Amino acid sequence: MKIFLIGFMGCGKSTLGRRLASSLNLTFIDLDTFLEEKYYRTIPQIFEEEGEDGFRKKERNVLEEVSSFDDVIIATGGGAPCFFDNMELMNNSGFCVFLDVETQTLVNRLIIARIERPLIKGKSPEELYEFIEMMMLKRRPFYQKARYILKGSEIFPEQVIELVRKV
Numbered sequence: 549m550k551i552f553l554i555g556f557m558g559c560g561k562s563t564l565g566r567r568l569a570s571s572l573n574l575t576f577i578d579l580d581t582f583l584e585e586k587y588y589r590t591i592p593q594i595f596e597e598e599g600e601d602g603f604r605k606k607e608r609n610v611l612e613e614v615s616s617f618d619d620v621i622i623a624t625g626g627g628a629p630c631f632f633d634n635m636e637l638m639n640n641s642g643f644c645v646f647l648d649v650e651t652q653t654l655v656n657r658l659i660i661a662r663i664e665r666p667l668i669k670g671k672s673p674e675e676l677y678e679f680i681e682m683m684m685l686k687r688r689p690f691y692q693k694a695r696y697i698l699k700g701s702e703i704f705p706e707q708v709i710e711l712v713r714k715v
C-alpha cells in the first residue's frame with residue numbers, strides 16, 4: 549500500500565496524511581520534511597542557495613527514494629507532480645489522490661503560513677489569490693493525472709479511506 553497525496557500548497561496534504569496514516573496503520577512521510585532532513589537544510593535555504601532548479605532536483609531524488617518504500621502515505625510538496633516525469637513515477641509505484649481545494653480556502657490557510665514557502669513569501673491576500681489561479685492553470689494538467697480526485701473546501705480522511713477500500 550502506497551498513497552501519494554498531491555495538490556496545491558495549503559490543500560491539507562500533510563494534515564490529512566498524518567490522520568490517514570494513523571487510521572490505516574501506515575507510516576506517514578512528508579516529502580518536504582524528508583528532503584530537509586536528508587540535506588540538512590530548510591527549503592527556503594535550498595531555494596536561496598541553489599534556486600528552484602536545485603530544489604526540484606533534490607525533490608525528484610527524494611521522491612525516487614520514498615517511491616521504493618511500502619505501507620506509506622506520502623504528502624508531496626505542491627510542485628512535485630509538475631516536474632520531470634514525477635507523476636508517472638508516482639502513478640507507477642502507488643496511487644495518487646489529488647486534493648482539489650478551492651482557491652479561497654487555500655488563500656485563507658496560506659496567508660498564515662507564507663513565511664516558510666519561498667514561492668509565496670510576502671504576497672498580499674489579493675496577490676496570493678491571483679498567483680494560485682495562475683499557477684493552477686499550469687499545474688492542473690499534472691495534478692489531473694492522479695488516479696483519484698477529491699474536490700471541496702475541505703477534504704476528510706474518511707473520503708480517502710473510502711477510496712482505499714476500493715483498491
Ligand code: S3P
Pocket residue numbers: 555556557558580591624625626627628664665666667
Ligand atoms: C512548493 C510547495 C511546498 C514546497 C516548496 C515548493 C510548490 O510544499 O515543496 O515550497 O512549488 O508548490 P507544500 O505544498 O507542502 O507547501
